[in-house]
Amino acid sequence: MKAIVFHEFGGLDVLRLEDMVDPQPGPGEVVIDIAATALNHLDVDVREGVSRFPVELPFVPGIEVVGRIAEVGEGVEGWQVGDRVMPFLMNTCGECRFCRTGRESLCLTPGFVSFSTSGGYAERLACPARQLMRVPDELTDEAAAALQIAFGTAWHMLFARGRLQVGETVMINSVGSGIGSAAVQLAHLAGAVVIGNAGSDEKLVRAAELGMDHGINYRAQDVVEEVMRLTGGRGVDLVFEHVGGELFQKGLDSLGKDGRLVICGGHSGEVVPFDIIPFFRMQRQIIGSFVYTRTEVETCLELARQGKITPLVYKAFPLSDAPEAMATMERREHFGKIVLAISAGGRNG
Numbered sequence: 001m002k003a004i005v006f007h008e009f010g011g012l013d014v015l016r017l018e019d020m021v022d023p024q025p026g027p028g029e030v031v032i033d034i035a036a037t038a039l040n041h042l043d044v045d046v047r048e049g050v051s052r053f054p055v056e057l058p059f060v061p062g063i064e065v066v067g068r069i070a071e072v073g074e075g076v077e078g079w080q081v082g083d084r085v086m087p088f089l090m091n092t093c094g095e096c097r098f099c100r101t102g103r104e105s106l107c108l109t110p111g112f113v114s115f116s117t118s119g120g121y122a123e124r125l126a127c128p129a130r131q132l133m134r135v136p137d138e139l140t141d142e143a144a145a146a147l148q149i150a151f152g153t154a155w156h157m158l159f160a161r162g163r164l165q166v167g168e169t170v171m172i173n174s175v176g177s178g179i180g181s182a183a184v185q186l187a188h189l190a191g192a193v194v195i196g197n198a199g200s201d202e203k204l205v206r207a208a209e210l211g212m213d214h215g216i217n218y219r220a221q222d223v224v225e226e227v228m229r230l231t232g233g234r235g236v237d238l239v240f241e242h243v244g245g246e247l248f249q250k251g252l253d254s255l256g257k258d259g260r261l262v263i264c265g266g267h268s269g270e271v272v273p274f275d276i277i278p279f280f281r282m283q284r285q286i287i288g289s290f291v292y293t294r295t296e297v298e299t300c301l302e303l304a305r306q307g308k309i310t311p312l313v314y315k316a317f318p319l320s321d322a323p324e325a326m327a328t329m330e331r332r333e334h335f336g337k338i339v340l341a342i343s344a345g346g347r348n349g
């Protein structure tokens, strides 16, 4: 099979399109003919060697995969060759105290696609059958690939961790990203008042079409001032944060009394100064969030099947153009997800 692989950490120039041995299904595993793989910022961190995940070289990146089952290993039941599937990002143990209580995102010994399996920037991938989820016919391969991490993460942050309630006001940072645009759709669907920010007016217009009530251009406007104006000086109930650096701090300052800030990333500044005094006087909370549960993804797949949410694909690139696809993501001009469309014969609908 063809795959995009890197043998050393670095910039786009370390990516190579190479022939690799086809993966074989071990016991309990399937091999998937990959149809589409969505890009994530983690892919860039992994390539640069700064992800804080253990990476063994050479490495095939890609964690968000959709395809069809090509081979079924020994002992696999309930799955057939040709089934359209996506692997759940995590390979959870199923036995620890968190897995046993439906909180598998806290699994004590998780594996992850591309770290515990082969990677998604390739024509094929082998993974345990217990990670598989069915993809509804209503979704194209590219749309399905764009769904899992954006909507799964946004759902887990808004509802499981952030405890968003009908009628509350939420501010969503960087609404042009995959996860930001997913959060706008879910928060709107849940009956929240949605304030969003982005670095361009074009992105704010797109987010308004998805259900955002008020937009703030963080390059042209003061985020905290605008939030206070929009909320009559009260501040927001919840900040949806995944950016880090300045937007993390502006998010904290935008919180009302008893407000919560839920966070899942910090690409724009992973270590920040923190003012303790307003934090405790206002009785605010900062809540960490990491991945999501399989049930949360399956709920989002069903909402997408019903047309209530829409996974956004900015652009699809062929596998050989993975460096250009990554460069496009790193320029941050996109709205929604960037996807590799890998198997030309496997396109749906």
Ligand SMILES: [Zn+2]
Residues within 6 Å of the ligand: 092, 093, 094, 095, 096, 097, 098, 099, 104, 106, 107, 108, 109
């Ligand atoms: Zn576990």
